Amino acid sequence: MPGRRPRRPVFGVPCGRPFSRKVFIMMIDVRQVSHPDAVSGYDTAALRQHFLVERLFEPGKVLLTYSHVERFVIGGATPRSDALKLESDKATIGSPNFLDRRELGVFNIGGPGKVVADGETYVLGHRDALYVAQGTKDVEFLSDDPDAPAKFYLLSTPAHARYETKVVKIAEAKAMPLGDQATANKRTIYQMIHPDVVKSCQLVMGMTELAEGNIWNTMPCHVHDRRSEVYLYFGLPADARVVHLMGKPEETRHLVVADGQAIISPPWSIHSGVGTRAYTFIWGMGGDNIDYTDMDMVAMDQLR
Ligand SMILES: O=C[C@H](O)[C@@H](O)CC(=O)C(=O)O
Ligand SMILES: [Zn+2]
Numbered sequence: 231m232p233g234r235r236p237r238r239p240v241f242g243v244p245c246g247r248p249f250s251r252k253v254f255i256m257m258i259d260v261r262q263v264s265h266p267d268a269v270s271g272y273d274t275a276a277l278r279q280h281f282l283v284e285r286l287f288e289p290g291k292v293l294l295t296y297s298h299v300e301r302f303v304i305g306g307a308t309p310r311s312d313a314l315k316l317e318s319d320k321a322t323i324g325s326p327n328f329l330d331r332r333e334l335g336v337f338n339i340g341g342p343g344k345v346v347a348d349g350e351t352y353v354l355g356h357r358d359a360l361y362v363a364q365g366t367k368d369v370e371f372l373s374d375d376p377d378a379p380a381k382f383y384l385l386s387t388p389a390h391a392r393y394e395t396k397v398v399k400i401a402e403a404k405a406m407p408l409g410d411q412a413t414a415n416k417r418t419i420y421q422m423i424h425p426d427v428v429k430s431c432q433l434v435m436g437m438t439e440l441a442e443g444n445i446w447n448t449m450p451c452h453v454h455d456r457r458s459e460v461y462l463y464f465g466l467p468a469d470a471r472v473v474h475l476m477g478k479p480e481e482t483r484h485l486v487v488a489d490g491q492a493i494i495s496p497p498w499s500i501h502s503g504v505g506t507r508a509y510t511f512i513w514g515m516g517g518d519n520i521d522y523t524d525m526d527m528v529a530m531d532q533l534r
Contacts, residue, residue, distance in 0.1 A: 343380025
């Protein structure tokens, strides 16, 4: 791991605390919704405070950030030798159990591991995913090998119907090749939590892998005011970065993103990125529909 990241201020929540000696979960941050008119005046630090999630994966911890955009909970669980439990949080979620009125997507971007949901064990290899149904009471995360720990990326949205908890292995995903080497955007989109693969309420998630020597995602870009999106960038060496583009098409901004960091993309914003080399990212959406193809393309001459 590169040098420790600077501690970031906590907005409006009491600091997280250990629940027991073995279990450590923190709601480390709450993010408010930003109006696009306000965002046009944000400097670099303000943009990062509102839209970049820097702390997700720390050994032995579950770290969660609550966003009022779509009421996403964005998190990371990195178990070592002990299991880590997903606990609710009184100030933000309020229900006795985390998933009483929520659904959850789990993607393993680390070594092999397991998720135990209400006593049932689900095996997740590198890049496999799990959809966890609303109403599940207990969720625990385990690493097979504490020296090569699993890294579980978590994205949760409110949900009011219970579907089936289901593993989606990367090999079972709906894979869509896209882009070209000439435009440096040759990539494969793996749709994993998607109506064709697993039933969910509002969560739609998958992974996009850039081919070697390709650096652009989602360019030409789009917006979808009906849905908001969260990106987790990973698979980047310590000295590589992705320049993530956001903002209204006619007024773009950028954020410089390192490995294992996430971006909150509000409904009015474009979301696109260009890396100093190839990378992979997990996209997740919540909102008014679960139609992946419902996008409004942005013409190149609209971008500023
Ligand atoms: O609404 C769809 C999302 O923005 C992503 O799936 C796009 C993406 O992964 C890509 O083009 O590389
Ligand atoms: Zn999108």
